[in-house]
Amino acid sequence: GQNIDQPTEMTATEGAIVQINCTYQTSGFNGLFWYQQHAGEAPTFLSYNVLDGLEEKGRFSSFLSRSKGYSYLLLKELQMKDSASYLCAVRLSTGANNLFFGTGTRLTVIP
Amino acid sequence: GAVVSQHPSRVICKSGTSVKIECRSLDFQATTMFWYRQFPKKSLMLMATSNEGSKATYEQGVEKDKFLINHASLTLSTLTVTSAHPEDSSFYICSARSGAGLGGAQHFGDGTRLSIL
Numbered sequence: 085g086q087n088i089d090q091p092t093e094m095t096a097t098e099g100a101i102v103q104i105n106c107t108y109q110t111s112g113f114n115g116l117f118w119y120q121q122h123a124g125e126a127p128t129f130l131s132y133n134v135l136d137g138l139e140e141k142g143r144f145s146s147f148l149s150r151s152k153g154y155s156y157l158l159l160k161e162l163q164m165k166d167s168a169s170y171l172c173a174v175r176l177s178t179g180a181n182n183l184f185f186g187t188g189t190r191l192t193v194i195p
Numbered sequence: 196g197a198v199v200s201q202h203p204s205r206v207i208c209k210s211g212t213s214v215k216i217e218c219r220s221l222d223f224q225a226t227t228m229f230w231y232r233q234f235p236k237k238s239l240m241l242m243a244t245s246n247e248g249s250k251a252t253y254e255q256g257v258e259k260d261k262f263l264i265n266h267a268s269l270t271l272s273t274l275t276v277t278s279a280h281p282e283d284s285s286f287y288i289c290s291a292r293s294g295a296g297l298g299g300a301q302h303f304g305d306g307t308r309l310s311i312l
Binding site for chain 2: 117119124125126127128129132171182183184185186187188190
């Protein structure tokens with residue numbers, strides 16, 4: 085079976101830094117994705133890691149450790165518009181190599 | 196680039212109605228499209244994988260006769276919810292993969308909110 089764990093909710097202050105953790109146990113692994121989803125909208129792609137290490141993209145960075153089955157998304161200089169759900173997803177190595185999603189972390193940014 | 200268009204964005208209809216949702220890749224060809232379902236405050240659950248020119252592959256627990264999928268061309272897949280009932284009310288999202296093999300990224304449509312009265 086597949087399993088992805090993320091905290092359900094987090095709150096952070098505008099201008100601060102927040103780290104959202106994700107641990108996964110999947111039957112196969114071909115990359116880890118982070119998506120942002122605002123309420124009632126479709127997910128939008130944020131980052132992708134397939135090798136261990138840190139990928140930086142502007143205010144967003146994502147880290148992966150395949151041996152630990154662990155990733156995190158780091159958001160810097162938080163803005164009010166960053167309030168959203170953040171979904172961790174693993175691309176499986178079986179079947180159609182689809183994405184298996186975690187339940188998401190609802191981030192609330194407060195002034 | 197890599198835009199996925201999903202239509203309609205919202206449907207409200209009576210119980211027993213069949214509803215068709217279209218998913219189009221506008222600027223790339225997608226041999227594989229995915230259909231997800233999302234309940235409020237829950238994650239996306241894969242319903243089926245749609246392959247151009249062949250039968251869709253359904254996930255365990257998803258009724259093939261209830262959720263009909265047609266992937267007639269490299270840019271269009273449709274999901275038809277047949278004889279919809281209130282429990283089918285949900286947010287349905289399609290995704291199309293660009294490129295071949297594992298190198299292709301998945302791009303999402305804007306979703307369809309289905310409400311069955």
